[in-house]
Amino acid sequence: MANNYLTSESKKLATWYFTFAAILFGAQLLFGLVAAIQFVVPGFLFEILDFSVARMVHINALVVWMVFAMMGSVYWLLPDETGIETVGIGLGKLLYWVFVAAITVVVLVYLFVQVGPADITTIWFINEGREYLEAPRWADIGIVIVVLGFIYNLYATGMKGNRSGIITVLMADMLAFAGIYLAGMGYTDNISMDQFWWWWVIHMWVEATWEVFVGSIAAYGLITMIGAHRKTVEMWLWIEVAMLFGSGILGIGHHYFWIGTPEYWWEIGALFSALEPLPLVAMFIHVLYDWGKMQGEQDAQGKEVSVISNKPAFTWFVLNAFGNFVGAGIWGFFHTFPQVNLYTHGTQFTSAHGHLAFFGAYATILIGMFYLAVQGKNGIKVMYTTKKSIWATCMIFGGVLGMTAALTMAGYVQVLVSRAQMGATWAGYFDGQAGVWFAQGMDWRLIMGVITFVGFIVLMIDLLSIGKAAHHER
Amino acid sequence: MVQEALILQDIQIDDFLTIFVSSGLVLVFGGFYVGIYTAVKTKLLKNWAMPFAYLFWILTCYCFYLMGSLMHVNDFTAKALMVAAIGLLLLPHAVYYMQDQVHKKNEH
Numbered sequence: 183m184a185n186n187y188l189t190s191e192s193k194k195l196a197t198w199y200f201t202f203a204a205i206l207f208g209a210q211l212l213f214g215l216v217a218a219i220q221f222v223v224p225g226f227l228f229e230i231l232d233f234s235v236a237r238m239v240h241i242n243a244l245v246v247w248m249v250f251a252m253m254g255s256v257y258w259l260l261p262d263e264t265g266i267e268t269v270g271i272g273l274g275k276l277l278y279w280v281f282v283a284a285i286t287v288v289v290l291v292y293l294f295v296q297v298g299p300a301d302i303t304t305i306w307f308i309n310e311g312r313e314y315l316e317a318p319r320w321a322d323i324g325i326v327i328v329v330l331g332f333i334y335n336l337y338a339t340g341m342k343g344n345r346s347g348i349i350t351v352l353m354a355d356m357l358a359f360a361g362i363y364l365a366g367m368g369y370t371d372n373i374s375m376d377q378f379w380w381w382w383v384i385h386m387w388v389e390a391t392w393e394v395f396v397g398s399i400a401a402y403g404l405i406t407m408i409g410a411h412r413k414t415v416e417m418w419l420w421i422e423v424a425m426l427f428g429s430g431i432l433g434i435g436h437h438y439f440w441i442g443t444p445e446y447w448w449e450i451g452a453l454f455s456a457l458e459p460l461p462l463v464a465m466f467i468h469v470l471y472d473w474g475k476m477q478g479e480q481d482a483q484g485k486e487v488s489v490i491s492n493k494p495a496f497t498w499f500v501l502n503a504f505g506n507f508v509g510a511g512i513w514g515f516f517h518t519f520p521q522v523n524l525y526t527h528g529t530q531f532t533s534a535h536g537h538l539a540f541f542g543a544y545a546t547i548l549i550g551m552f553y554l555a556v557q558g559k560n561g562i563k564v565m566y567t568t569k570k571s572i573w574a575t576c577m578i579f580g581g582v583l584g585m586t587a588a589l590t591m592a593g594y595v596q597v598l599v600s601r602a603q604m605g606a607t608w609a610g611y612f613d614g615q616a617g618v619w620f621a622q623g624m625d626w627r628l629i630m631g632v633i634t635f636v637g638f639i640v641l642m643i644d645l646l647s648i649g650k651a652a653h654h655e656r
Numbered sequence: 657m658v659q660e661a662l663i664l665q666d667i668q669i670d671d672f673l674t675i676f677v678s679s680g681l682v683l684v685f686g687g688f689y690v691g692i693y694t695a696v697k698t699k700l701l702k703n704w705a706m707p708f709a710y711l712f713w714i715l716t717c718y719c720f721y722l723m724g725s726l727m728h729v730n731d732f733t734a735k736a737l738m739v740a741a742i743g744l745l746l747l748p749h750a751v752y753y754m755q756d757q758v759h760k761k762n763e764h
Contacts, residue, residue, distance in 0.1 A: 467751075
């Protein structure tokens with residue numbers, strides 16, 4: 183990087199977090215590609231990097247890069263919101279390196295050790311065997327220490343400086359985000375109980391605390407990028423918090439349909455899952471409303487210029503509102519009721535929803551934060567798009583939409599053949615996978631995955647070069 | 657004592673596509689309803705567009721009904737769907753009212 187206009191240590195630390203997040207983002211896509219190839223060519227890297235390992239790195243890297251980017255986002259906005267430097271920034275830097283070292287060791291163990299003797303040493307040193315949260319016990323404890331330090335920094339800064347509505351929401355949300363992780367750290371040999379608590383972490387993260395985090399970041403982005411009125415934005419934020427927690431917490435019921443929990447979870451899951459899309463609709467309208475309102479005020483003054491101060495970042499923020507609505511909302515609502523979930527559970531339908539929801543709800547807004555950091559680091563007043571940023575956006579978004587369509591098609595075949603016609607039998611599973619529509623779905627998923635990965639490379643090149651472009655206003 | 661078991665009624669194979677499409681359209685039409693309502697209120701669209709907003713809400717309700725009946729939902733879930741439909745109807749009214757009040761406080 184040429185010039186560094188950042189004077190805040192907190193913002194410098196944020197760029198460290200964003201950088202490591204981007205590296206893990208690349209790892210996530212790379213190992214996703216390996217797993218996608220293995221669906222098409224089953225012998226690919228057989229007994230070297232089996233599907234189980236590639237998939238494990240793919241989904242764990244996804245979670246960890248997002249956690250890194252979220253922590254970076256908080257360190258980025260803290261000085262702006264509180265008006266002071268982050269308290270305990272030295273501790274924050276130390277914990278960053280601890281976190282990076284721990285994640286690096288965990289990934290190396292995943293890749294080179296892969297499996298253990300299936301006793302307690304495996305849980306402590308190799309992996310815990312819980313999807314998305316496979317970090318071994320020692321790393322779990324390390325993550326808790328790192329996050330406690332992060333929470334201390336957030337609280338100490340929030341209490342010392344100006345505590346805006348956004349900071350207040352983040353203080354509550356990040357505490358819940360960290361606390362819920364503890365639910366996934368215990369051990370029980372009862373698989374139903376284990377799944378019960380494991381879902382606390384996954385569901386309460388992605389359908390409650392992470393969504394509230396996205397609401398907070400969207401609020402911050404609207405204020406900084408289009409000059410939206412703080413009181414209006416923060417009022418929206420509180421409504422979203424109430425709606426997200428109100429529907430999201432007990433929406434966990436839709437994960438409890440088939441794991442051995444009591445049947446009353448069917449009713450609870452159905453009711454709250456029906457309500458869960460409402461805040462997503464509200465969040466979508468929120469972004470468009472504020473954008474239209476601010477642009478309208480600008481136009482009324484006779485100034486025919488855009489109110490947006492960072493076009494690439496704002497593009498990703500708008501895609502977030504859209505992707506959250508479509509990926510988490512529509513693709514989630516497809517199969518959220520027990521009556522239909524009985525057929526879709528564990529098919530590629532779930533995978534289609536997972537891809538579009540994680541990308542639409544979280545990856546988009548975090549990429550937007552990367553662009554905000556590039557703008558700040560390079561001292562740019564108004565940042566415009568480049569050809570590379572447009573290509574990257576189109577390829578990544580188009581690629582993920584394409585993967586989602588392909589997986590939905592494959593899942594539909596599984597629902598009809600494996601479940602409805604053949605009653606979820608062993609033979610039904612293989613008949614479903616052997617169908618031409620399923621096979622073509624896997625081919626198209628791979629093609630779209632390659633497009634996404636190329637888009638990612640273009641995105642990285644753009645992030646490293648866009649700050650030096652001459653057409654920005656400085 | 658024999659515990660009462662909840663048994664789900666099978667979904668007909670020909671009904672799956674309709675269920676998935678109508679489930680998706682619930683949110684698409686719901687989004688149109690909220691979007692048009694907001695656009696009219698913020699003067700981005702003329703007042704004559706407002707009936708179309710409510711038309712989309714009616715279509716949303718129909719999709720709720722269609723997917724619910726094809727899925728053979730029980731009485732409780734049918735009520736949950738009705739609550740969701742009414743919640744969607746009230747949502748933009750409540751949010752716009754609060755939004756408007758905050759704007760008035762800020763600007764005057």
